[in-house]
Amino acid sequence: MKLLWLYSLYLAGIIAGSNFEISWLVLPASLLPLPLVCFKRARKVALWGSLSLLLLIAGLASSSPHAIGAGLEVLAWYNNSGIVTINATIDRDIEIRDSSQHLHLDCSQVSSQGVNRSTTGHLLVYTSRYPEYKYGDELLITGKLEKPPVFKNEITGEVEFDYASYLANQGILSIMVYPEIQVISANNSNFFLSGLYDIKQKLAFSIERALPEPSSSLVCGILLGQRYKIHQDIQDDFSRTGAFHLLAISGLHLGIIATMTLSLGRAVLGRQGYIYIFLALTAIWLYAIVSGSGAPVIRAAVMASIFLLAELAGRQKSALPALALAASIMVAIDPKIINTTSFQMSFSAMAGIMLFYSSIRSWGQKILSRLFGEKRKLPALAGLIIDSLSASLAATIFVLPLTLHYFGIFSPLGPLVTLLLMPALIPIIAISMPVAVLGLFWPTGAMALGWLCWVFSKYTLVVTEWFSGWDSSYAENITFSGFLVIVYYSGMLAAYLVAMIWKRTKKHPVANHQMETG
Template identity: 30%
Template sequence: MPKSKIFLIFCIAFIVGVFFGRFINYQIMAILAMIFIIAGTIAFRNQRVLILAIAGIIALLGSLRFATDYRQNDLEQFYDQELVLQGVIVEEPDVRSDKTFLTVGKLIINNQQLESKILLRVSRFPEYEYGQMINFEGKILEPKEFEDFSYKNYLSRYGIDAVVYNPKIFEIEEGFGNPVRALLIQIKKKFTHRLEILLPEPQNSFLAGILVGMRKTIPQDLLDSLSITGTTHVIAISGFNITIIASAINWFLIFFFNRRISFILALVTIVLFVIMVGASASAVRAGIMGILGMLALNIGRRKNINNALALTAAVMVAINPQILHFDLGFLLSFAALMGLVFIGPILTQYFCRVPKFINFYLVPSTAAYIATLPIILIYFSRLSAVAIPVNVLILYFIPLAMLFGFLAAFLPYPFIWLAWGVLTYVLTVVEWASKIPWASFSFSTNWYVGAVYYILLIGLIWLWNQKQNNSQPL
């Protein structure tokens, strides 16, 4: 068996192990570990059995990684207690219209340093900044569990294990965050404030969403329209969205530079985008996946990118194993990227008669839709019937809106007029499509059906690849 294939098996085994780590306990892990060790020892000379045994052990390491991370909660012992704490605001404050959420880490309680983070809900004013060290008093509460939503798991993926509502903050000191990240956040704030002055609503909030991933100020009716038309991804910082935008930039630059230089400039654009949105952990993950998506679309032989994709996913999951269960953005982004890599080439052949300028977005939109369909139905219980045509109609213009909007912050005229025109077109298409009676309808399913769907999809992809390999001349 080739070493590259063995490496791919080990990476997938670790990811599968992390997934099952939520459902098995330490005793089962110990029993399985003994079985794999015995099997590997007995069949040491049988390469296939030995590889499977090692893959099993690697999977158990993944399960152990999830279990130890998920069960670590330093704040559990302090639930329902009124305490005085000290900590540092470790993320950019999440500012809403009437309140602000602060993620506080580096906590100290009774001279004890804790690993867990805590989420504070405070009033809109006064304003707080990333990197401030605060002393506060409040009641530490366990995040609530709802019938169809686990707020505890939602926060746990960020390392947050408790919440405090309306704490009393009585001491603030500056300069305890990463200075580079603090500078990036300040640049982002000044940039978005500049756009607020130049553009009216809803164009301004929509541009902030597609440029820096800010969706808190987007009107609810526009968010509903984006959801109905299956275009919410354009305001999300995801690997798929970054890949699509970078591909469009790459296609545009080819008219001015050779293919290699335009490709490199497109990759540089991804890095600059991640920096511009503040270089948060989710943005960095999306940027890495976007770069891999670009490589997948530009490398002629798909197998050259398979191991890179598997390794990247394994490393991301190893760093934060909870994203595999509780980060819907990661699941959608990675599934869409897999669709680009494995389903895209199939659709390209079937859509060969479609004009290239339409295919440029038709193929990736359709591939991503097929790959993410079960996840969308499981989590949102809604199916958009207009997602593919609407994406084809607007995705050409999203990179233009980003380009004109970015330039308008430094040279308002004529770029602010161009940005307004492009944004108005996109919003008009989305709003018009969302009013079609059959644009979206309820349709729910579960992970059992989803598993069958993905097994059948993988089988069809495998059969197509076998057919392609058999048809190649010797």
Template identity: 30%
Template structure:
């Protein structure tokens, strides 16, 4: 790092150290102490060696590592009387608004409720105390915080409904598993700022329309989409199209969902940047393949991402995924790695400022980020390698995108789930080229169905054919005895070694490409 650093490099490393600080904070015993030591060390080294700017990176590292740790610490839930989680373990009555789209399951619904007021419920002891003239706290208290309410399917509640809920508040914990793959449910919920659970509630509806107007409008539009999809297609094609168009995977049959897991194709029905980055790359490739200019291809793919955000409901996780997909498009449009590197770390830093917990506790965000890096930095290497291959029906582009995403996400999948799909490359090559087609046909069928149900059902047969092809491929490959291998979760140190090796490979290949380019010019 000798010599002066350019402004571009200063910006890049500042964002990178900030992200590193947020990533390290959850695993440090005393994160603020470590951050303060890093800040102090960086400042001391810089001021002692000034004006020699060789140690500027140490200075930047200390400052932004500290700021990253500080941001994570600021987002940690504090147990005060103003937080509803303070009353975990208590029987309570609280008032709140359903703050996201209800998560419907087969036999229940999960409501994320943003609380505004609470009072403790009377039990037998408090009633006895009250009858004897004792003091019982029945006053409403102003509180804030989120509660995940597990309720019955009926009556149905919607985003923006204001409810009065009676239940015992409980603290989330770790869900134990017989295979040793315990699920850190508390951390999973923490990324959504949920620190309280509510089971078997008694709910009283108070009023509707208390949420954000725009989100409410998007969810109403999505609801009409869901109803129309179910009218124009049979199962499991209807549930599958719902997964493709708006990430609704709960209604997909369990056996089909397991087949998606075995074949490593769940990303196509998940709301994460993993599927959007693949979708963006495929839309771009198809547009170019039919003769559309580079600039217009960019806008077509960008519109496709925007469309997904709108029909999926515009929630935070969807927007994060869309940003990742947009970065892939930007990388393809800009072409210069130095610029896209800065855009990538800046976008990641901004998303982590909004919610620092997703880096450590959100597998979807991690996979999104890894897939995006793969599509940005590995795709050009593979494109160069397969340059002489013919591009027929988008198969070459599908192969490049699949390999790039799989290589960068495989270590994370092993670390998180302990499973590797051996048929994933083949499955994705056979499926990904027709995914944009399935989504486009599905969208047209739904629009026709909204206008005229009969027209939507007629066009729906074409959608059914494409969806059935995908399902049959998944079913066939999942039945192969060696399709998936459960090897157990890898250690974090192995994860780091994997990514160091991948990083070295990308760097070495990039250097070779630059050398070849210089030789051609000469």
């Protein structure tokens, strides 16, 4: 818990430091408690106080605006300032829609009013579906830079979606809509990522050829992370039923997959040799690679791997400090990710699984044991359902305040809908992967196998559509402030600590009685 306290202080410093400037020159302030080491009784407090201040100030200084730099703001300086010409390179997988493409660009030079200047920053460009562009293409783009919009209700004026903040969390402060584009050169990219993105597009085309709509777009979203292909009304159904997390490849998603693979591996292979853990690790990283190996996916896979490695070492209690350490390292490398929704939800989901999964699973097993009888062994399918639901509930409990804060939607049916959909999620992933690969060589065979995948995807669509039609299935436009998020997590942590103390007291009643009377 001491290590967890130190990591938490560093992360708290980074969160606070992003809101105001502080210099590294303040770092010597961490030495203020050290004179207390002269007093024997205060020595320990002085050392811990100094170390705590050191990490807090380090977090504050490393994430303050001047420390991160103003490079991203340089490009934004030209927002709404007329026509500019930008030299930039496509640095991410291209989002291909029905009639348009979304290009994510890393900018190197900007020309305004005849003056050329070097710049750094990221730009999102909306352009027509054709001609097609590829990751690594160097482009010369001429158009008007604009600040991303904030969408408000026309009647009430309330903010419905802060698109500007959403993109800012990805380091994007400027957009261009249908500019003039000229390709300067191609293949200026990372060879591995370029090949990966190319394979991903081919797999997506293979799925689209093997499955009818809207099942094909749903499967592309779940398997390949191409959520933008899923029709908006379907995404709304998932949101209203509290099951949207099943479409997002995050710590929650990978955590559920990890626990389900663990449970399935234990049931089929047993615990001998820990093969079931290596199977789960393989499933997570294979899934992360196939889905595109984006930074949020890799971060989620690392967090899920920590959970599995703690299981392998038999030190589940050490998983949370290890998770905090991994998060601290990621944030130290790139302080801006602390403000991204994907990072926060991945960390919260995995923390929830690490803290509450075992307890919820134990309660579920006790309930089923009473139903089936204490002496009867639980069916393997029942155990799999308990494990998947326990992971889903544990993750959902911890992700809930962030969902309310960022999306303003709450569904009391979320756990039930998740329970109904989880049995279909693994078959969709397990079947769609060979369908996608088979479609590259034998489209007819992929279509034949695809019908089995269609059954599970159709079931998923029917369930979400049916529950989203309930009048009381969800509440939207909920205001859940950042302060309430902090209060929620503080309450959950306090509840966990109380439960741990109560469990220790229950295990060692004699020792505790002697301490009280002695």
